[in-house]
Amino acid sequence: MKNPTFIAELHTKLGAPSSEAVESLRLLKAFLQLAPGQRIEVIEMVERLTSESHPETDRPLS
Template sequence: MKNSTFIAELHTKLGAPSSEAVESLRLLKAFLKLAPGQRIEVIEMVERLNAESRSETDLPLS
């Protein structure tokens, strides 16, 4: 996206992206550069971490 007019028009219509959106796009770009086997490993790791996080928050507070 080297066309500054196009970028300016997008900025006017959509506003500035949040830092979270920019970081998400960077992570997606890096993810897509991985080999398919590495992508599967990353997905499995994220799912495992998510499951562990949920199990910790589901514990009773007492």
């Protein structure tokens, strides 16, 4: 996506992405670069952290 014309057209149509959207895409890119076993570990850790902060739901996110 280094084509300045394409980027300018997207910016005109969609506006500037929020910083949260940009950070989410960076995290997704990093997640996809992990080995499958590491991805599972990350998912399990996030589910554990989520269940600790929201004890009313004891079902996994996935």
